[in-house]
Amino acid sequence: MQAPPVDRTAPPPPGELRSFRFPPFLKRTLAGGITVYAARLAGVPLVSLELITRAGAQHDPAGQEGLATFTGSLLDEGTARQNSLEIAAHVERLGGYLYSAADWDSGYVVGALLAEHLDSGLDLLAEIALTPTFPDREIERIRSQRSAELLRRAWDPASLADDRLIEAIYAGTPYGAPLLGRAGSLGTLGRDDVVSFYQRHCALAGSTVVVVGDIDPEAMIRRIEETLIPPSGQEPSPGPPEIRPAPLDGIVIHVVDRPGAAQTELRLGHAGVKRSNPDFLPLNVLNMLLGGKFTSRINLNLRERHGYTYGASSRFSGRQGPGPFLVDAAVSTSSTGAAAREVLGELRRIREDLVEILEIEETLSYMIGVYPYTLQTIGEVAKRLEILAVYGLPDNHYDQYTQRLAATTREQLLDVARKHIDPERIAIVAVGPADDLVPQLEGIGPLTVHRRPAETK
């Protein structure tokens, strides 16, 4: 049979759209105060299993930065029944992974296991969450490992840039230090601090469990109710603290000197909005066309028009508190000043005029069209359910997501750009050879040069 001829001169028209819906899920709050989200997703013999507590790093006390992630990483280092290596070997027998950790918003015990071993996996998750023993030996071992990791970060240009930027934006708030903490704070964290953080912030009451995979959701919820039982009368841990970074005075520039560096790590940023802010969705649309996708304004400008960089992007980080808005790129040192000015120019331009009609149309159709692609795996679906729980979004959030996207207007984008992007009160960080960078960045705003602190040499 002869293949039909094609017209190469224009994009071919689409076929018939197939509809897509977010997978159905069950949500139930159990007697002990645990809320369960469970979704059946067949296809692979794996199940994603996750406990989410309120033990995020936003609760790190001043001077004890890193305490939440320290505690999180210690939960699976010893329980009433098993030591660290026994737990690790146990997980491996279940044919997958299971570990504990923390990020800004939450503490986690999270895993993906072979479906046939799910019952044992749930037992182990309960054991880790309810009976951690925080052995001294493991505390010292993890401390020493984290101390070496901090040293590595201090000599890694991208980490240096990230850490300097958040310090510039969030000094004096929990967001001002890396999740790992600082060299100074790490040394002060004792077992008592870990135990009291655990007792205060890791309550099962008020926590969330997300299970996605080849499961029967009803049966799964019953199993969880039998296995994961909060101590009687346990109160939920405290909710998020108010984090209010002081606005920057103007454009502030920090150059971190790396003499002889082959390139410069560039960052621009300021505090953004809470994930729960109703502006977050239009802001995400705005960011997508500003610096979120390959064909965004910032990437096309810095990479495709000027060749300054291999790639530039921007994002609003979704957190319970006002997470950062930031732009990042690794740029050739000689074009750092020009690249920073181009980014500032793009941030000013996005506040001045409505975006082009074609731009918003392309962006919205991208975000709507790419949606099923982002929901292929059990882990991706589990992450979306976790977002509902952590940010208090309604159960029908994902059913309405594409309609809400489609309803976004250019006027809305201009409005949120003016409210939430401020190129006149922004921090600029450049990590590279200061002698080359300072002359290029002078005149944009007050500039501080940071040499490598003596203790990391």
Place this chain on the structure above:
Amino acid sequence: MTLTASEPAPGLLQNLPFERAVLPNGLRVILHPDPSLPLVAVNLWYHVGSKNERPGRTGFAHLFEHMLFQGSQHVATNDHFRHLQQVGGVANGSTWYDRTNYYETLPSHHLDLGLWLESDRMGFLLPALTQETLDTQREVVMNERRQKVDNQPYGRSSERLHEMLYPGEHPYHWPVIGYMEDIAAATLEDVRQFFRTYYAPNNAVLTLAGDFDPDDALRRVESWFGDIPPGPPIPPISPLAASPPPLGAPGERRDVIEDDVRLPRVYLASRAPAYGKRGWYAGDLLSGVLSGGKTSVLYRDLVYERQIAQDVGVWISPYEEIATFMIVSTARPGVDGATLEQALVEHLDRAAAEPPAAADFERSRNRMLTELYSGLQKLDNRADLFSQFTTFFDDPGGVAREAERYMEVEPAELSDLAAACWAEDQRVTLTVVPRAS
């Protein structure tokens, strides 16, 4: 054109049906239907990579990959991504030693868009090439090299290890991204010549995975790709590739480089059986015995118990001609490279002397299988695997047999392999140390 349906795959990966066809111009087509999501992955492999380059002209295959996103006769500069993104498509490409791939996953009703874009740059690239886009992409790639190699702590080590492991004329000697001066020297005529030599349907495999009817999809593929003429036969690569001469004298097997870092890092590398050979699977299982997870042999001893290492990793690269086996470990503060190297070598000697403990072997095998299943969740990964098995082995059914290949290996094969690959005269050693200030 008719489709040849696959035999039902035995074993653990039965839900990977595929059909295959070859167009008269030589394009091999694999169709893997899966209607569970309204998506289609379009995945195109060209059997050309950095191994097809010459010394002094390195980095070309990769720079060329960048040029393939700069438009073609019917697609304006920058419009490749624009067309795909505005329908919700996700796209990229990558270059490796043996191959270059281009891929997009898009809503399945836009299948024709993906086929239009891929066929336009396969058949109609030359009219769109300009000096201006080449100049910009050369800058972009030089910045990519700075970001991933020159400005990256320990970033030069992989390059240096390959230089030590393979002699100067060997096609794995130079880095995929190329040396800076070679990237800077690339001309428009080089780009044209490269296209004429390697970018033809007879040197490519196209896989579609996702929500489509195979007969209908094949008709569409024929419409878009059928009239692209085949190219000349592909120039052979050096016969050295699969069987390089033995490693040099002891002095050539060791090196120390200084870098802007604080913790010394030790690298050991050796040559191993090529991807697809039984010994390669033994090598992958051995890497899982030695590293990966707290109870693995090296992690448990060096990181957990003795705490002389911050991290340790072992892997075997899936190269087509000959594989590279690599061990990397970063020292804890206060530990020097020699101490760490000695500890690594003691473990390698033990791995060569006796088969792994049953529990370690089983753990490694379980891990491989879980990773395999986990990776198969994504359509784009599945499409990439079908293209890979067809490009390297002309055997798309190999994807479904991948789990069996691991299951067939006996524990004693791991120690035999360790003895063959990791003997003192079979390995190279590189230490990265803090630059003296």
